[in-house]
Amino acid sequence: MSLRTNLGPAVLLVAAGCVHGGTYSRLPPCAPPPPASASPVDAHIYDSTSVTVRPKRIGGKPVHYPEDLKRARISGEAIVEVVIDARGYPEPGSVVVIGATYSAFGAAAARAITESCYSPGLRDGQPVRVRLAVPIKFWVTAS
Numbered sequence: 001m002s003l004r005t006n007l008g009p010a011v012l013l014v015a016a017g018c019v020h021g022g023t024y025s026r027l028p029p030c031a032p033p034p035p036a037s038a039s040p041v042d043a044h045i046y047d048s049t050s051v052t053v054r055p056k057r058i059g060g061k062p063v064h065y066p067e068d069l070k071r072a073r074i075s076g077e078a079i080v081e082v083v084i085d086a087r088g089y090p091e092p093g094s095v096v097v098i099g100a101t102y103s104a105f106g107a108a109a110a111r112a113i114t115e116s117c118y119s120p121g122l123r124d125g126q127p128v129r130v131r132l133a134v135p136i137k138f139w140v141t142a143s
Contacts, residue, residue, distance in 0.1 A: 014054075017101040021109075027058065028058075029061070030117035031117070033087065033117075044128070046108060046121065047130075047131055048121070050123070051121045053122040054130065054132070055118035055119060055132060056092050056118060057116050058117055060116030061112065063108055069102060070140065074140065075137075076101030076135045077136060078100035078135070078136050078138075079100070080096070080097055080133070080134045081096045083131050084130050085120075086121075086127040090114055090118075091129070097135065103121040
């Protein structure tokens with residue numbers, strides 16, 4: 001399945017659905033995460049296919065298109081794995097680039113995921129920790 005999409009502002013984040021360019025950049029900023037409790041009620045990390053409701057990105061900074069690649073009109077993608085905690089925040093140290101066409105795309109994608117906030121994933125109506133693989137497409141459009 002191809003995720004290629006023609007975008008104006010050049011970046012597509014695909015998580016719980018496609019968000020096109022400008023819409024992505026208009027999400028509200030995230031509040032700082034509240035302190036985590038010493039021991040989560042459910043310490044298990046669920047796969048995104050094992051939850052009733054997947055986490056959905058609800059805020060954060062827009063993805064930054066690496067300037068060198070943008071100037072060279074290079075498109076590409078990165079896939080970032082992250083654990084979203086039961087409060088809807090990426091867990092520190094859980095963000096890993098599992099693939100990228102260029103390392104700069106991987107770094108930009110990881111930074112955007114780290115600075116995002118989500119609605120929590122739910123399992124049987126309870127918020128739980130969820131591991132997501134988030135593909136981010138960088139697409140240069142004709143100007």
